[in-house]
Amino acid sequence: MRKLGLAPKILIGMVLGAIVGFIVGPSIAVIAPVGTVFIRLLRMTILPLIFFSVTSGVASIADLNRLKRVGAIFTGYWAISSLLAAATGVVWALIIKPGVGIHLPLTEKMDVDVDLLDSVIKWIPDNVFRSFADFNIIQVIVFAMFAGITAALLAETKAGKQIIELFTAGDKLMSRMVGIVMQVAPYGVFALMANVTGTVGAIALKGIGKMLITQYVAYATVLIVFYPIILKLMAGVNPINHYRNIFPAMVMAFSTQSSSATIPVTMDCTKKRAGVPEDIVNLITPPAATINMHACAAEMPI
DSSP states (O other): OOOOOHHHHHHHHHHHHHHHHHHHGGGGGGGHHHHHHHHHHHHHHHHHHHHHHHHHHHHHOOOHHHHHHHHHHHHHHHHHHHHHHHHHHHHHHHHHOTTTTOOOOOOOOOOOOOOHHHHHHTTSOSOHHHHHHTTOHHHHHHHHHHHHHHHHHTTTSHHHHHHHHHHHHHHHHHHHHHHHHHTTHHHHHHHHHHHHIIIIIHHHHHHHHHHHHHHHHHHHHIIIIIHHHHIIIIIOOOHHHHHHHTHHHHHHHHHHOOHHHHHHHHHHHHHHTSOOOHHHHHHHHHHHHHHOOHHHHHHTTO
């Protein structure tokens, strides 16, 4: 008999968790610590994984022109796909009108002053250790890219080779640690889904059902319409095969509702299942999970 892989196990855990949560109700909260422990284990790996994967990815790209090319392609993809996702949210909000009939209490108007230049400047850490302590992913990525580029410039020296070997070893260490954590993913996902559906599921469906429907229709449009077009035209990849390869990451993202918590699974899937070159995965995944959030782009207009 064929042994079940990780992806089917996670899916089974998610479905069973949702069913058990609805049946048992609020008392299912007793198993909430299992889900919390799983999320904390994932978060424990995120920053070291990001640091070592980005540094090893950047340092291993000896051709800096290739590094620029990869960055330019990602930036172009991010801009176009995010715009499409946001436009999708606007269109479905206009069609379904989720806010009609909902009366919210008036709140005090808040003046928000957003300084784009200041926000970008703050991407550069003034204290690297504080960036790690505050879980500031953007600052960790910026520091890791600088460290990787510096190591690449020192690649011909003895010290440069040693530091690149250290980055590569750290990347392998964290990848292995993620693999260990993922062994308990089906149980963690089960607990998370059971707790959510058992404690707030009915309330959420009753109170914001129309809003949720609008959001998920927008998500489905991006997933079923735009992604396949982009995959086929830009990457020459079969969309069905791609979804099959990254399915564990999709289930993890859905169940945890966290882009950062999904980073370890995304990297594992794209390297081992989708066959994306390791240096590209290491370089692109962390920033993509931070700024390339299409569900958020589709959700905000709604």
